[in-house]
Amino acid sequence: MSRFAPTVARGIARVTESALGPYQSAVIRIGFAATWLLFLLREYPHRQEMYGPDGPWSWDLARQLVASNHAFTVLVWTDSQMWFETVYALAALTGALLLVGWRTRTMSVIFMIGVLSLQNRSVFMGDGGDNVLHLMSIYLVFTRCGQVWSLDARRDRRAREARARGERPRPDRAGPALWAGFGVVLAVATGAGRIDGGVLGGWLTVLWGLWAVQGLWWTVGRVARTAEPRVLLDVVANLVHNAALMIIMAEACLIYATAGWYKIQGSRWQDGTAVYYPLHLESFSPWPALSDLLSAHGTIVMLVTYGTVVVQVAFPFTLFNRRVKNVLLAAMMTEHAVIAVVLGLPFFSLAMIAADAVFLPTSFLLRLGGLVARARGGLFPRGGRTVPGPREPEPGVPEESGRTHVGFTA
Structure with a gap:
């Protein structure tokens, strides 16, 4: 032990x-x-x-x-x-x-x-x-x-820089104003009986709890004379964040696993018609010529059919192998992009790609952020200076290791 x-x-x-x-x-x-x-x-x-x-x-x-x-x-x-x-x-x-x-x-x-x-x-x-x-x-x-x-x-970075220069950061007025306004709306809705109490208070407890926690966070950050209360709240916030992130990852895996196993049991996915028929439905054919081109080749239909099932079933089992996971992740995102164009389901595809993003490697996201920052700097130059890309993770926000966390492998 x-x-x-x-x-x-x-x-x-x-x-x-x-x-x-x-x-x-x-x-x-x-x-x-x-x-x-x-x-x-x-x-x-x-x-x-x-x-x-x-x-x-x-x-x-x-x-x-x-x-x-x-x-x-x-x-x-x-x-x-x-x-x-x-x-x-x-x-x-x-x-x-x-x-x-x-x-x-x-x-x-x-x-x-x-x-x-x-x-x-x-x-x-x-x-x-x-x-x-x-x-x-x-x-x-x-x-x-x-x-x-x-x-x-x-805003937080500018506040830290101001403190490092010995200056006093600008007072936060928007935060307390939002908190007070939200509290007034909650009080009115509660008094009018608009929010369902349900079991254990239901949404009434959830919304008032979130409001109270926000107020506690702000109060401790500005009133506490020692660092212990702030550290304690920070630890609790980190635990809640990490648990929520794990739930998001589990939810994405559950979506793909259940979809894949249900496809295996269906005859339409065994004979290839699950891909063929939607390509000929008017509601899912924004580009009829493209749909006809894809459905005219039996090999393409077969590869898409069986490839979809294999990727969805296998993905949850590949999370501990970063190379295989990254390959399947790219395949799934590409598939959703194709669905957005061919079947005319852009918002479904965007939602799934956003859910898949929880598994993207940190190194890739840093490079992507650098490209976006340089593009923004080229479009909106500030005094001739190049806009810097994302900074390296600070001590409090370590870059994830491929050996210790399945979701953030590089």
């Missing part, structure tokens, strides 16, 4: 001292926020039919369903057209703000509220990508997804 003590101690230190996968969690944040924002913008002309008070799935039906399954949506609070337009606009706005990483702790909560409100309003809208977005919007609330590639990270 003593032989394993140092390994256990290192493992405990690793998951408590830092929030693992800062670049992976940032890519997940950016990916799902961009997917949601693009979806809302694309469907803006059709928003009334999809989620509006006068849609085919009426407000009364939605209210009855929510009362029976205890799902959360603010769109059943009232059937006012103005309320619907406000919620839709706020959902798009929070998607954009989460994308750039502005106040990610607060925006991730409001982002989740927007996703759940619209999707639970009309449960028969959407596809598998919406289910993934639905779940990931909840998981994102518990991650520290603004550590890098965000406006929050830039």
Whole structure:
């Protein structure tokens, strides 16, 4: 037993001292926020039919369903057209703000509220990508997804630089204002009985708990005279983040494993017609000529059919072999990109690619971030200087090792 003590101690230190996968969690944040924002913008002309008070799935039906399954949506609070337009606009706005990483702790909560409100309003809208977005919007609330590639990270860096120069950082006014405003809205909704208490308080407990934790974090950070309370909260936040990141990884593996094993049992995937028939459906043929070209070659249909099944079934078993995992990851992302173009399912594909991003190697993400930074510097030069790429991970945010964490192998 003593032989394993140092390994256990290192493992405990690793998951408590830092929030693992800062670049992976940032890519997940950016990916799902961009997917949601693009979806809302694309469907803006059709928003009334999809989620509006006068849609085919009426407000009364939605209210009855929510009362029976205890799902959360603010769109059943009232059937006012103005309320619907406000919620839709706020959902798009929070998607954009989460994308750039502005106040990610607060925006991730409001982002989740927007996703759940619209999707639970009309449960028969959407596809598998919406289910993934639905779940990931909840998981994102518990991650520290603004550590890098965000406006929050830039603000924190400037505050540290100001302290290093002996200057006092600019006071934070936006954070307390958001917290107070969110508390007022929660108080009004609670007093009006709009939020379902459910079992153990349900969403009422969740939302008030998140609000209280945010207030506690801010208070301890500015009032505590010693470092111990801040360190304790930081350890708890790291544990919650790392657990949420592991759940995201497990969710992605579960999606592929169940999809692959169900495909094995189906005769349509055994004889190849599961790929052939959708290519000839009008609803899934935005480019008929391209669909006809692909379906005309039996070899291509066979390779896509069996390749899809093999990759989905095998992927969860390859996580401990970084080279094989990276190859299958590239194959799955390529497959989703092809689905987006050939079958006309861009948002489903974007959601799946965003979920797959949790397994991307840190070294690849650093190179990708450098390319984006250089491209941004070329388009928007600042005083003739080149915009620097992402910095190397700081001591509190170590770069992941391929030997110790299956999700972040290089």
